Amino acid sequence: MSKKLICHAAELVTCAGKAPKHGKEMSEIGIIHDGAVLIDGDKIIAVGTTEELKQKYDGADCEIIDATGKTVMPGFVDCHTHFVFGGYRADEFSWRLRGDSYMSIMERGGGINASVSKTRAASLEELVEAGRDRMDRMLEFGVTTVEGKSGYGLDKETELKQLRAMKELNASHPVDVVSTFMGPHSVLPEYKGKEREFIEMMLREVMPIVKEENLAEFADIFTEKNVFSIEDSRYYLNEAKKMGFHLKIHADEIVQLGGAELAAEVGATSAEHLLQSSEAGIAAMAKSGVICTTLPATAFSLKEEYANARRMIEEGAAVAIASDLNPGSCFTNSIPLLIALSCIYMGLSIEEVITALTINGAAAVNRADKIGSIEPGKQADIIFLRYPSIHFLPYHTAINLVDTVMKNGEIVLKR
Ligand code: NIG
Ligand code: FE
Numbered sequence: 001m002s003k004k005l006i007c008h009a010a011e012l013v014t015c016a017g018k019a020p021k022h023g024k025e026m027s028e029i030g031i032i033h034d035g036a037v038l039i040d041g042d043k044i045i046a047v048g049t050t051e052e053l054k055q056k057y058d059g060a061d062c063e064i065i066d067a068t069g070k071t072v073m074p075g076f077v078d079c080h081t082h083f084v085f086g087g088y089r090a091d092e093f094s095w096r097l098r099g100d101s102y103m104s105i106m107e108r109g110g111g112i113n114a115s116v117s118k119t120r121a122a123s124l125e126e127l128v129e130a131g132r133d134r135m136d137r138m139l140e141f142g143v144t145t146v147e148g149k150s151g152y153g154l155d156k157e158t159e160l161k162q163l164r165a166m167k168e169l170n171a172s173h174p175v176d177v178v179s180t181f182m183g184p185h186s187v188l189p190e191y192k193g194k195e196r197e198f199i200e201m202m203l204r205e206v207m208p209i210v211k212e213e214n215l216a217e218f219a220d221i222f223t224e225k226n227v228f229s230i231e232d233s234r235y236y237l238n239e240a241k242k243m244g245f246h247l248k249i250h251a252d253e254i255v256q257l258g259g260a261e262l263a264a265e266v267g268a269t270s271a272e273h274l275l276q277s278s279e280a281g282i283a284a285m286a287k288s289g290v291i292c293t294t295l296p297a298t299a300f301s302l303k304e305e306y307a308n309a310r311r312m313i314e315e316g317a318a319v320a321i322a323s324d325l326n327p328g329s330c331f332t333n334s335i336p337l338l339i340a341l342s343c344i345y346m347g348l349s350i351e352e353v354i355t356a357l358t359i360n361g362a363a364a365v366n367r368a369d370k371i372g373s374i375e376p377g378k379q380a381d382i383i384f385l386r387y388p389s390i391h392f393l394p395y396h397t398a399i400n401l402v403d404t405v406m407k408n409g410e411i412v413l414k415r
Contacts, residue, residue, distance in 0.1 A: 002041050003062040004409065006072060007050040009035040010388030013073035013354060014047060015373040020291060020363035023316035026355040031390070035072060038062075039380045042408035047374055069388050073354065074373050075144025075381035075405065076335055077361030080248075080272050080293050080322035082182075083138075084131045084162050084169075085152045087118025089327050093301075102302050102329055103226065103254055112152070112186035112222075115327050119152035119162065127165040134325070134333065135175045139413055141335040142402035144381035145176040147322070147365050149220055151185030154198075156206045159183050163215035174407040178365040180218035180248060181210050184228050184236055195228060199236045207243055217366065218269065219245035223262065225255040230262055237266045246366060248293075252276040254304070264288040270320065270364040274307045275299055282308065286317035291364045294356070295324040296341035297332050309346040319348075320364045321356040336398045343394040350390050380409040 012035020018025060036053035038046040046053055092105050092114075105111050119127070131148075138146055148166045153159035163179055170177035183202035184195075191198040210216050219240035223233040237247050246269045251259025253273035260281025263271035270291040274282075285292055294307040312319050321342055325333040335357070342353045362372025371379050384404035385392065392401060405413040 003057075004039045004065055005036060005053060005057060005062050006039070006065045006067050006382070007036040007054065009067040009072035010069055011035065011071045011390060012037065012047070012374065013071065013390060014375060015074055015355060015359045016047070016375045019368035019372065020318035020360045021355050022286070022318045023313050026313060026319065026352045026360070027349060029351045029354050037072065037374055037382065039409045042380055044374060044378050044380050045376055047376060067384055070403070071385040071388060071390055071392070072374075073383055073385070073390070074358040074371070075383050075407070076142050076357045077365065077367070077372055078138060078143045078146045078323050078325070078333065079270070079320050079361040079364040080295060080324055081146055081333065082149045082151060082324070082326035083134045083146065083333070084127050084148055084165050085115050085119050085327050086122030086127065086130070087115065087327065088331075089114055092328060093331070096302070106186070107226065111328055113188060115152045116154050116158075116186065116188070120155070120158045124161050124165055127162065128168050131165055131169050132173055135169060135173045138333050139175055139405055140402065140415070141333065141400055142383040142405055143175060143333070143335065144383070144405065144407050145178065145362070145365065145367065145371055147178045147180060149180040149182040149185070150216070151182030151220070154183065154186060154188055156209070159206055160209060160215065163210060167215060174412045178218070178367065179216040180220045181207060181216040181245065182220040182222075183207070184221040186222065187227060195232050196235070199228075199232055203236065203239050203243075207240065207245070211243060217246055218248050220248040220250065222250045223257060223259040224250065224253060225257060230258050233259070234262055234266065237262070237268070241266065248272060252281065260285050263290045269366060273298065275304050277308070279311070282312055282317065283315050286312065286315035289318070291318045291320050291360060293320045293322055293364055294342075294346065295322055295330065296346055297334070297337055298324045298330040300341055301330045301332070306341070306346050309342070309348055313352065318360050318363065319352070319356050320360040321353060322361065334398070336400050339393050340398050350394050353393070354390060380406055382406040
């Protein structure tokens with residue numbers, strides 16, 4: 001009996017149709033009341049009301065899953081994290097509470113470079129086990145696909161070790177991992193003033209192996225004052241594109257450098273953070289179809305202004321929301337926190353937030369044809385909420401409402 005019929009969902013959120021969803025389309029999440037989903041193996045084969053699907057498919061070879069009183073929706077796609085790393089930086093959080101800034105901690109040797117030493121010291125097995133534990137907790141929040149970045153190695157051996165850990169986790173954990181190479185994540189003291197040389201080393205000595213072993217689909221860079229300049233970022237991204245990588249960019253997080261404009265210029269799949277992006281930068285991203293990935297938990301943790309997601313939507317851009325889980329600027333993967341911050345501080349409706357966390361997140365990892373919505377032909381990555389409406393998501397503030405997670409047609413978590 002490989003068929004399953006989920007039926008009587010109080011609200012079935014499909015997120016079906018065009019992908020990604022831009023501007024006003026982000027409000028169209030395709031709710032079906034008393035909804036049903038038919039699954040065969042790992043795929044969704046039909047979607048409709050319970051009455052429609054029961055008439056057509058109710059048969060002896062079908063397991064019935066009753067979702068009475070529940071909201072059923074696509075699994076969340078956390079499209080921006082740095083979840084594979086060694087050690088922690090809890091002390092830095094307390095320094096920031098005292099008034100130190102993220103960049104001042106970085107400039108005196110803390111920040112990303114502190115995680116580099118700890119990640120270099122960790123074995124592959126240690127990284128895999130720590131990563132697995134974090135993925136277990138992602139799954140509890142209903143995340144069924146996660147993007148993960150390297151960038152705590154800054155040398156060949158450790159960058160590859162991080163990516164190999166993610167490859168192993170993708171193969172052995174129910175949550176799917178999409179990997180991003182982010183060698184240019186920080187500048188070690190020995191490369192200060194020689195950033196181009198560092199990028200060249202990454203491009204010529206590390207990235208060919210990443211390609212050869214199929215260790216990452218995306219290339220990313222931290223474009224920021226005192227990290228990588230616009231010129232160095234442009235060079236790196238264009239070279240990475242020639243090598244066949246899709247592009248992402250950490251843009252305009254602390255200082256408005258023009259990262260949003262650069263993302264549009266190089267044809268990046270997505271640009272991330274965007275707290276300081278200019279209006280021209282936002283318009284350029286909307287026009288060229290760059291997905292604007294906002295990371296509100298990072299703005300919250302750093303006590304920075306939130307990205308202007310309303311402006312992005314008004315300009316007709318496709319907005320995604322992700323956790324940015326990492327050991328420094330944002331050590332949380334809480335989806336309920338993201339929902340609360342997005343609704344309360346970024347001013348998004350719950351419909352827009354759901355789009356940003358599902359189909360637009362899927363598009364940000366080039367998977368919108370396979371995941372992110374409940375439609376025939378898609379992978380059966382489906383979550384059940386223990387309340388009958390999406391409106392409980394922001395209302396039951398910061399509480400995890402996920403009670404069941406189905407991954408590839410199998411129930412992998414029940415609370
Ligand atoms: O997206 N800004 C750069 N990279 C990460 C932070 C990494 C860290 O602090 O360890 C980010 O916020
Ligand atoms: Fe990040």
